[in-house]
Amino acid sequence: MSSTHVVRPSYAAVLRIPHARRTFVAALIGRLSYGIAPLSVMLAVTRASGSYAVAGVVMALFSATSVFLSPARAALIDRYGPRRALVPMVAAHTGLLGLLAVLLWRPGAASPLVIAAVSGLAGACTPPLGPTMRAVWGRLAPDRAMMQRAYSLDAVAEELLFVSGPLLVGLLVGFAPPAAGIVVGAALMVVGTAGFVSSPAVRAVPAGGREPGPDAAGRRVLRGLGRPVIAAAAVGLALGVADLLVVAFAEGHGHGAGGAAWVLAALSAGSAVGGLLNGAVEWRASAGARLSVQAAGLGLALCGAGLAQGLGTLAVAVAVAGVFVSPLITTAYLIADETAAPEARVQAGAWVNTAVNAGITGGAAAAGVLVGWLPAGVCFAVTGALMLVTAVAVARGAAREKGYGTSRTPRMTR
Structure with a gap:
């Protein structure tokens, strides 16, 4: 009588899925920007304006547009596919972050209204790399047990990103103005997204096409x-x-x-x-x-x-x-x-x-x-x-x- 030995999928097995390691690492590099850019914006606005009230308003706009428009941006990913939707989002987001860094590099160089407007637009264009990566995990993982491990690995890695991001900002502001952190965050987003969308796993994701109607x-x-x-x-x-x-x-x-x-x-x-x-x-x-x-x-x-x-x-x-x-x-x-x-x-x-x-x-x-x-x-x-x-x-x-x-x-x- 023969018996079948069932091997439980491990975290190492998740990373051995074809193209998984490359895709995941690239997404993490881009997502590290989420832990660096917002804090850098807050510190740079505080330094440039000399006002915590102005910094609070700017960050509220940045966070609100980033968070509450996330489903709308994700709908574009589903409709057009990650490659066609993410590239223009990243271009707009990082371009606006670069402009924000220029405006905040020297105190008093720009009015609070301009800073707030650019910050709100930058938040509105934040690429949804996290949800997109999790959707890619759903395609890569061969079964539910493997996908559970992939999602757990993703969640833990994201937790570590949001801990390490502020620490990196703390190190950076020790020898550079806070606006430099905005530039670093933008650069990480560009590099990470470029590696992500060029992955064979992401290139294989089809566009969802047009839905029957908005209500449906x-x-x-x-x-x-x-x-x-x-x-x-x-x-x-x-x-x-x-x-x-x-x-x-x-x-x-x-x-x-x-x-x-x-x-x-x-x-x-x-x-x-x-x-x-x-x-x-x-x-x-x-x-x-x-x-x-x-x-x-x-x-x-x-x-x-x-x-x-x-x-x-x-x-x-x-x-x-x-x-x-x-x-x-x-x-x-x-x-x-x-x-x-x-x-x-x-x-x-x-x-x-x-x-x-x-x-x-x-x-x-x-x-x-x-x-x-x-x-x-x-x-x-x-x-x-x-x-x-x-x-x-x-x-x-x-x-x-x-x-x-x-x-x-x-x-x-x-």
Whole structure:
């Protein structure tokens, strides 16, 4: 009697997929710009204008146009294909970043209105490299287990980019004006995107073509995205709240910004570990069930953070919370890819990405209000309770879909 030995796909196996390593590295080089350019713009505007208010308005415009127009830019990727859509986006985005660097190189060289206008336009043209790369993973991965590992690897790498980007800016401004960071961010975007679109894996992605109509296209993209988008918005809100609450907690206990940095580092480390573990496990539960459990785990961990009496216990609590962050976002992307129409995968991923970023923005604003009225511990508990409510809503949504028998035909092995 013979037996079949099943080899579990590993992260190394993901990178051994033909063209995967080249495509992924190129996308990461371009995406590193996301961790460098925005911070450099904020520092350069502050230095050039001498006003935090002006810097805040400029960054609000840059972030708002970048985040909320992301699904529209992703629709162009789906319709025309990555090569035809990304190249003009990158040209416009990096050209505007270059112009912004010129305007900000010397203090007082340009009016705040001009700076704000150019910044808003630059954000509007931000290329959606993350959602596009995840759509390419969906084509490269031969099965769901391999794609789960690919998505987890992508999420962890993105987490590290957003940690290392600000560190690189900190090193750069030690010997160059902040506007130089804008130039570096633009250069990384050009180099990374050039390598990305020239990859055989990206060249093979077909254009989706024209949809039957705007209403039909919208329904096809949004159908089934309720659960992942709600969960992504909730985890984004939790992250936005946690960032400010950690700072408030550290200052309230006499530790200052240095102590807060260590706690936030613990959050990122927990997220990276959770992402790697999530991709390494052969899950038997469905993605919908995992999404609910992950949201509940994050909620309980945040409630635990509300009980912390010192910076050490808070660091442990937020590290545990971080373990659920990356898996939750990864699972949301998996569900979005599974439920989206084949020609709308980039848009589906962009909606999840937009929900996370919008949640972070809203969470930071909400925390700014709450922290003035309530102790940090209570704010953590309220945020945790909101995540628990989200877990219940996601679970009900999954049960409703299962009851209706709505499931997508499994993807065939390529």
